Amino acid sequence: MRAARFGLLGGSFDPPHLAHLALGRMAVQALALDELRWLPAGAPWQKAGRTMAAPEHRAGMLAALLDDEPHCVIDTRELQRMGPTYTITTVRELQAERPDADWFFILGQDQYGRFDTWRDWPELLQRLTLAVAARDGQAPLPPAALVAVPHRVVALPLPRLDIAASDIRSRLSAGLPVTALVGEAVAGYIDQHQPYPRGAAQGNRH
Numbered sequence: 001m002r003a004a005r006f007g008l009l010g011g012s013f014d015p016p017h018l019a020h021l022a023l024g025r026m027a028v029q030a031l032a033l034d035e036l037r038w039l040p041a042g043a044p045w046q047k048a049g050r051t052m053a054a055p056e057h058r059a060g061m062l063a064a065l066l067d068d069e070p071h072c073v074i075d076t077r078e079l080q081r082m083g084p085t086y087t088i089t090t091v092r093e094l095q096a097e098r099p100d101a102d103w104f105f106i107l108g109q110d111q112y113g114r115f116d117t118w119r120d121w122p123e124l125l126q127r128l129t130l131a132v133a134a135r136d137g138q139a140p141l142p143p144a145a146l147v148a149v150p151h152r153v154v155a156l157p158l159p160r161l162d163i164a165a166s167d168i169r170s171r172l173s174a175g176l177p178v179t180a181l182v183g184e185a186v187a188g189y190i191d192q193h194q195p196y197p198r199g200a201a202q203g204n205r206h
Contacts, residue, residue: 004101005032007131008094010039010078010087014052015168015190016065017182019161023133027106028071030156031131036071037094038062042078042085055079057195064185086119091127106131106156109140116145125151133158172196 007027013020028036040058052058059076066072077093078085087105095103105128107115112132115121125146132140134155142153168178172190175198179187190196 004034004098005104006094006098006101007031007033007036007104007106008039008091008128009036009106010041010090012052012165013038013040013058013062014165015058015182015186015195016062017163017165017168017186019163021065021069021183022161023106023156023158024066024069024072026133026156027104027131031104031154033071033104035073037073037075038066039075039077039090040079042081043083053195057189057193060193061182061186061189061195064189065183067185088118088120088124091124095127102129103127104129104131104154106133108133108158109135112140112153113143116143122149125149128152129154131156169196173198 009020009024009027011020024036024038027033040055040062042055053061055076059074059079062074066074075090075094078090081089091103091105095101105124107130109132112130115124115130118124129152131154134140135158140153140155142151163181168181171178171181173196177187178190182190
């Protein structure tokens with residue numbers, strides 16, 4: 001009997017959009033995942049200084065995006081932490097809960113290229129298989145610091161959806177529609193709860 005296969009997909013999800021959904025579906029299929037844990041970040045250290053939508057709204061929008069999606073579970077533990085959130089802390093907790101499972105961490109090529117800046121990254125490489133969303137479907141070249149460190153990496157064909165959360169926030173600030181970028185459920189949540197005040201300043205691109 002094979003070990004359970006769990007995937008982790010983290011991000012600010014500010015807001016979550018259809019490219020996130022396509023990547024998640026691809027990961028579930030390509031990696032034969034039993035469960036994909038979506039991890040909305042509380043205060044990601046990479047985005048210190050940028051104001052994000054309130055945690056309850058980012059979790060609510062993600063729930064709207066993933067409604068009825070098989071194998072998908074939202075894990076809000078990082079939203080409940082005080083201070084900066086680090087992936088290694090979450091991974092240690094999850095693997096303590098399910099030490100019998102095989103764990104895959106899904107990330108983009110840009111994140112893979114900066115992986116050596118992450119907290120305790122050598123330990124992460126020992127604990128996880130990295131599943132990198134590759135634009136050409138080929139295994140990406142590791143950053144220089146990772147070349148000498150044995151690690152497991154697989155390539156995920158990147159869905160051809162050029163969507164950036166910062167562009168969505170800019171459209172919302174200008175009062176423009178975003179349904180084609182986030183889907184009807186997330187657009188409906190935004191209309192009802194207004195997590196992005198019109199005219200608010202916009203931040204980073206992810």
